[in-house]
Amino acid sequence: MTAPAVELSGITKRYPGVIANDRVSFRARFGEIHAVVGENGAGKTTLMRVLAGVTRPDEGTIRIDGKRVTFRSAADAARAGVGMVHQHFTLVPVFTVLENLLLGAEPGFLPGRAAPPEVRKAAERLGFLPDLDARVSGLTVGERQRVEILRTLSRGARILVLDEPTAVLTPAETRDFFRTLRNLAREGHAVVFISHRLEEVRAASDRVTVMRRGRTVATLETARATEADLARLMVGREVLVREGGRERRPPAGEPALEVRGLDLDSDRGLPAVRDVSFSIRPGEVLGLAGVMGNGQRELVEALAGLRRPRGGRILLGGEDVTGLGVRQRLRAGVVFVPEDRRDQGLVLTLSAAENLALGAPADPAFRGGLLLRREPLRAAAARWMRALDVRPPDPDRPVGDLSGGNQQKVLLARALASSPRVLLLAEPCRGLDVGAIERVHGEIRAAANRGAAILLVSSDLPEILSLSDRILVLRRGRISGEVKAGRTTEEELGLMMAGGGA
């Protein structure tokens, strides 16, 4: 038996007030796809960052291919053959693919336009050679991710670590992505990835390691574990699928939000949305399905007041608000949860309480004149953090210190604390664990029951199907179909998104 590709033992990493990793052991083999699962804040990212040399552990040892190593930096880890693809890509958008591949590579000059041999070899193994002269800003998310993987491989990585790689991919991209991973495993690489989607873990991995509260609790052959087994190990007890909180009151009354003939341009001035009209009544959840990049982002930004329409009108409770900015719309009760929490969502350097105060939600604790009333603010923030089970529920900690999923919960807490009249949700459950998704879905239904008109943009079709009353399909910036949620299936929606069907 050869030595395992990766052997972590006794890894401990403490942060002030938290033990992120508590004497963790972890092994992965060459030739396997190894999934890492666990609740939000369980310590998955921390462990992977230790493996990739990004974070230095307080205690514990790392062996790569049987050899004991100490990583002082990600570059050290790269030399030992470990490469990490972070969830937020590190490519430079204005550079071409080739420039990005060469950036920071060993020789300090650019060898003309041809792909250097290590890039070509890596591309062969990956089964994907991108257009090297294309600018990264013009690539889809899936393509960017593969360029990122290609870069890691061309630096000689034999152990590939990916943090929630599928969170930003479409279902079709996800299938391609796992096919790529399989190629790499066959070529003898060790592939380790984090995911919250148990069905894809079941379908794509050979083994799976479960983490709970900073420790690894089990490593299993995937074939022998059911989703229920994994869920139980993650939570530490039997998981009951709660059917509570599913009741919905029927929508009623005049439309809270109305969009008439909206025309929007993308950041680059190209048509993004054309002649879109719809309305949402109080208490109604309108799902917006569609392959990402078909105008969804532009549409929610326009509704939030962040993007000026080229034409058309936006009405709130019958009043024209097309010309109003973000602040005035917030006052009118329009609340926006952007798809990328780190981009338009949170200020990571500020505390959770400050982030909640920033959106000036309707909770009286957050309002007030020029002065920040700290105590009520902290108390209210803590209350909302507990309501969404943010761990740890500390209102004073910088939000950047929270795990990815817990950051997402803070962002949602801010929106819910605003008692919105119109709630614009873009990918609200990105990065959340299964339990948190249940909870957030319950909160979304509750908000609808309280009379909010909700627009839900999601690339997760089951989510759209389970929450929406009606579903619109957006394709190339136009509404290509509308269905009642109870009367359609994932397949039918998928067809409509791809351009077939009604």
Next chain:
Amino acid sequence: MRESLRSAGHALQVAALALILFAGALLAAGESPLHLLLALLRGAFGSRADLARTLAGATPLIFTGLAVAIPFRAGLFNIGAEGQMILAAFGAGAVGAWCTGLPPVLLLPACAAAALAVGSLWAGIAGFLRGRLGIHEVIATILLNFLAVHLAAYLLRAEGLHLLLGQEPKSPALPDGVRLGEIVPGSGVGTALVGAVLLAAAAEFLLFRTRPGLALRALGGNPRAAEAAGISPPRVILLSLVLGGALAALAGLQQVLAVHGSYLEGFSPGFGFTGIAVALLGANRPLGVVFAAFFFAVLRSGAFAMDALAGVPREGMRLVEVMVILLVAAERLRSRPAPSGDEPEEGT
């Protein structure tokens, strides 16, 4: 409060490290660092007059340090404190010269108002350019610095303004009644110094206890998220630079009212630029700035003595200033805190 203590402690470490490096350089050059350090301390604290000079020297640096630190919190680099201060000082001197008819109780506020108006206007130009037109504030403030120096020189000599009376390049002396004095005579603790420290406390309050302060820090932390939360970036950019300009103006005002008694051309040995080092060493915390200003004041004040007693040129202390800047910058690059999230790095 705990955080400000921590930032002060941290500043102390950086300062000590810079001094140690300097000492090392001296050793290498065959000088005795201990001898030198003693000379430095003697120069800064040795006599009542030395102490007074040190304290007086800290005053403008607190103002210019704040003038840099506050915009920095909003993510803006105010290189222009020097120009804002010079032009504001000129404004105060000019108003003082033109309105001699006013009684001192009115003349003093008039001078102050002139300085504040000129300083915040000058910085506000950069704020407008950045917020509305997207012109980078570093470029704008650097250009405005040049412009300020030449504008003040031109206006001082302009025929119709009647400012240049004698041979010296300065405005007419202000009446005694409008001079800012010392609270305890001969101690260096001037009204302006007390004002500066109180103002730092007020700035701390503004940044961390008020909504505009929160908006300012949010913009500095993540402009896109701030905008999506309803903050208007152009407005906050303008606000933070105008505040910076007003603070720089107070440095100029202090120089006119408390030190020279008139606008004196070339009065500044670079208070505005040292303000950058002060803000960095003070970790952009107002109370940290007060501490850092004293540190630099000690260096400057002690440098005279080092020159005289130990024969080390004054420029040596400039070296320490530069080292502080480099150390702070290097540290930022190194310890870019990596937030957990799912991502490698994020500057703060």
